[in-house]
Amino acid sequence: MAPPSFIFITGGVRSGKSSFAEKMAVDLALKEGGNLNYLATGIASDQEMRERIGKHQQDRSIGESNWRTIEKPAHIGEIANMFGSQDIILLDCVTTLLNNELFAANQQWDASFLNEVKENIVTGINEIRNTGKVLLVVSNEVFHEHLAKNQLVFTYGKLLGQIHQQLVSAADQAYLVEMGVPILMKGMRS
Secondary structure, eight states: OOEEEOEEEEEEESSSSHHHHHHHHHHHHHHHHEEEEEEEEEOOOOOHHHHHHHHHHHHHHHOOOEEEEOOOOOOOOGGGGGGOOOOEEEEOOHHHHHHHHHHSOOOOHHOOOOOOHHHHHHHHHHHHHHSSSSSEEEOOOOOOOOOTSHHHHHHHHHHHHHHHHHHHHHHHEEEEEEEEEEEEEEEEEO
């Protein structure tokens, strides 16, 4: 059986999803061969984000794996040509990417703008998927919280849900990570 080429991983904040994705990428590189690439969407906008980014960087520097890190907080499709057929790409994370896309543009969140943002994200991910060997996409599961209290939060959650549905539909495998335990939700283990 061929290894999966598109893996979607979600979970709550601090659920262990990024660590799971990094370990899976390293295992795939060792098993199938390939170059490890980390596509970081985070922006160090405050102390908490600086610490989280630092932790992710430290996690990737431990061990013998050699990661190439590319920081691209928005418009990720623009860098699809940076990857080749031997690249294993870990995109972390869709939630931050969506946030960056929505708030970078000083624009009203009308239906046209929201659809454009959604299509840019999904198209960009698919462009990267089509150039690399394996794409692992990490996102946050925000749907356990009540989102309807604030219209902005509700709109964000609804859009994220639509993006998740499209990504999971296209994925070979989908995992939900809870309390550090990955649960295979779609596909077969390779």
